[in-house]
Amino acid sequence: MSRNILFLSKTINSNVRRLCTTPTPVQKAEKLVLIDVNDKTGYGTLSMNRLPVNSLNVELFNALSDAYDEMEKNKSRGVILTSTSPKIFSAGLDINDLYSGDSKSWSELWDASQEAFLKIYDASFPSAAAINGHAIGGGCFFSMICDYRAMVKGYQIGLNEIQVGIALPKVLVMIMGKLLPRRHAEISLTQGTLYSPEQASKINLVDDVVVDKAEAIIKCEAFLNKFRKIPMDAVNTTKRTIRREEIDYIRNNKQKDIDDFVKAVESVEAQNTIKMYYQALKNKK
Numbered sequence: 358m359s360r361n362i363l364f365l366s367k368t369i370n371s372n373v374r375r376l377c378t379t380p381t382p383v384q385k386a387e388k389l390v391l392i393d394v395n396d397k398t399g400y401g402t403l404s405m406n407r408l409p410v411n412s413l414n415v416e417l418f419n420a421l422s423d424a425y426d427e428m429e430k431n432k433s434r435g436v437i438l439t440s441t442s443p444k445i446f447s448a449g450l451d452i453n454d455l456y457s458g459d460s461k462s463w464s465e466l467w468d469a470s471q472e473a474f475l476k477i478y479d480a481s482f483p484s485a486a487a488i489n490g491h492a493i494g495g496g497c498f499f500s501m502i503c504d505y506r507a508m509v510k511g512y513q514i515g516l517n518e519i520q521v522g523i524a525l526p527k528v529l530v531m532i533m534g535k536l537l538p539r540r541h542a543e544i545s546l547t548q549g550t551l552y553s554p555e556q557a558s559k560i561n562l563v564d565d566v567v568v569d570k571a572e573a574i575i576k577c578e579a580f581l582n583k584f585r586k587i588p589m590d591a592v593n594t595t596k597r598t599i600r601r602e603e604i605d606y607i608r609n610n611k612q613k614d615i616d617d618f619v620k621a622v623e624s625v626e627a628q629n630t631i632k633m634y635y636q637a638l639k640n641k642k
């Protein structure tokens with residue numbers, strides 16, 4: 358059974374296409390999240406596909422939410438989150454949106470990010486991130502809310518929001534504070550440190566360092582396999598107890614959290630920094 362070729366199947370929604378094994382090849386579909394369900398294991402591989410860098414905008418957040426809805430509907434046994442790019446998992450929030458937006462568009466962006474966050478963090482199945490390239494800012498955060506992370510050597514990972522001029526949103530601080538030892542979380546959040554996978558594994562930011570994407574997928578499958586003999590209701594009840602604080606925070610403070618994000622992005626200082634950051638990115642070549 359070939360799992361590497363894209364095949365035509367019913368379109369789930371405007372931005373998500375399920376890959377399956379029905380033998381009708383078509384040209385590569387330009388969907389923002391590609392879904393490939395392994396019929397044998399029941400695991401869905403979700404590949405972010407907003408090239409070149411999988412920068413996160415409203416459409417990509419919505420496509421991730423829709424993909425998770427589809428996995429829930431099909432009673433998935435687990436998800437592997439990865440990317441179609443050969444060297445970038447995700448470059449974080451779309452700098453163009455931060456640079457040229459306004460309070461309305463930033464509100465919509467954060468609203469969509471909250472939805473995607475809740476779908477992944479409160480899913481009824483485990484998620485494993487196969488980090489096959491750089492995972493920066495929001496890209497790092499989306500791997501952090503999975504249950505497991507395997508990262509390919511040679512790339513960088515970290516929450517660098519502060520370098521872009523954005524005060525760290527509360528839920529990122531909460532989750533980073535739980536994942537990393539306190540001192541590392543504090544340094545990482547206030548300095549926007551980017552780590553090699555080897556460094557990241559020493560501070561719990563990634564679980565395994567691997568040589569390539571294929572090995573990352575194998576590690577993710579091995580992680581998901583650990584749940585096969587455990588009743589998922591018990592796992593989910595336990596997981597929700599562990600994650601309740603962040604989930605409740607977003608559910609009960611949705612508008613405040615959006616307002617906080619907009620305030621952080623629209624401040625003069627943040628806008629000046631975003632502008633310089635944007636120009637440096639564009640002048641890189």
Ligand SMILES: CC/C=C\C/C=C\C/C=C\C/C=C/C(=O)SCCNC(=O)CCNC(=O)[C@H](O)C(C)(C)COP(=O)(O)OP(=O)(O)OC[C@H]1O[C@@H](n2cnc3c(N)ncnc32)[C@H](O)[C@@H]1OP(=O)(O)O
Pocket residue numbers: 409410412413445447448449450451452453470471474491493494495496498517518521523526528529607638639641
């Ligand atoms: C409730 C909350 C729930 C969820 C919240 C979820 C997420 C949000 C969380 C917190 C706030 C997050 C903030 C951020 O993420 S700020 C963005 C941080 N990201 C970065 O700083 C990455 C910047 N990019 C890079 O460092 C490099 O581009 C990278 C290492 C990724 C790749 O380098 P490479 O040399 O391979 O390529 P480039 O030539 O640099 O880039 C190619 C192309 O892509 C454009 N680009 C890169 N990054 C971005 C981006 N983030 N947004 C938009 N566009 C990006 C780059 O300009 C190039 O474009 P072009 O010159 O036109 O070819």
